[in-house]
Amino acid sequence: MPDSPAPARPTSAPLNGPGLAAGVGAYVLWGVLPLYFPLLQPAGAVEIIANRVVWSLLFCLLLLAVTRTWGAFVAALRDRRTLGLLSLAAVLLAVNWLVFVFGILTDRVVDAALGYFINPLVTVTLAVVVLRERLRPVQWVALGFGAAAVVVITAGYGQLPWIALTLATSFGFYGLIKNRVGRSVGAVPGLAAETLVLAPLALGYLVWLGATGTGTFATEGLGHALILASSGIVTAVPLLLFNSAARRLPLSMIGLLQYIAPVLQLLIGVLVLHEQMPAARWWGFGLVWVALAVLTVDGVRTGRAQRLSRRAERVSAG
Secondary structure, X not given: OOOOOOOOOOOOOOOOHHHHHHHHHHHHHHHOHHXXXXXXXXXXXXXXXXXXXXXXXXXXHHHHHHHOOHHHHHHHHHOHHHHHHHHHHHXXXXXXXXXXXXXXXXXXXXXXXXXXXXXXXXXXXXXXXXXXXXXXXXXXXXHHHHHHHHHHHHHHHOOOOHHHHHHHHHHHXXXXXXXXXXXXXXXXXXXXXXXXXHHHHHHHHHHHHHHHOOOOOOOOOHHHHHHHHOHHHHHHHHHHHHHXXXXXXXXXXXXXXXXXXXXXXXXXXXXXXOOOOOHHHHHHHHHHHHHHHHHHHHHHHHHHHHHHHHHHHHHHHO
């Protein structure tokens, strides 16, 4: 899933062909990640994330040099408040990455997909709890369906779907923080700063693995080392595509495109990896989809009403 949420933009922005292609490409790449991470075995989840952090940082630094955007990166590091928020975002990002990779490597791709389906509902909840926003009745209905989905899945399994809830919650808070700094820090400088915060711990862990002979980077052949190193590109490329799309497409279109990734993850989990889908799971997913449909319809109607209102105000003012 996206490593950075869409920056704020007018909902009336025209539909753009290259922007749409970039958006679809980003979410498709995020959607097929369950097929990529198993290729990194026998590396475990923590080793994979440590490599992802280090190689993502190196790739971002290369991009900063190519695009000559060092200034934005340095400015983010010098601003104490921005660096503090990005550091917190980095911790949330590490938790999200680690749980996602752990879910994939332990044959719980469907649970991971559920987490990203639930994520919009968590975002709405954070708007109420943290930002003190008032929800419309329809949004409360959607949240009710989402809560019912968690109850149904928990009752069917006898335990909370912790992977899904952790992914949704960590990315929800990550998005909230990035929303506060996203207008002043671009995608690449932001990711570079976040991975820089995590890099000392990640690099130290990789050095420890190498010293104890328990790492896989130098022991599983050149092919394995190259695939681990490619995690930096795998992280940054869809982020750049997403950033390109977010600058060209209406926010409502970005909201619809975000469902491509969990749909693909669900299909991979069920059709490719043959994970079990008992009745409780289907009922839970069904309730989540109803909630998302309610949110989507309400969002489209509200956006249309706001555009008409602004247009009327301009006409009356003119």
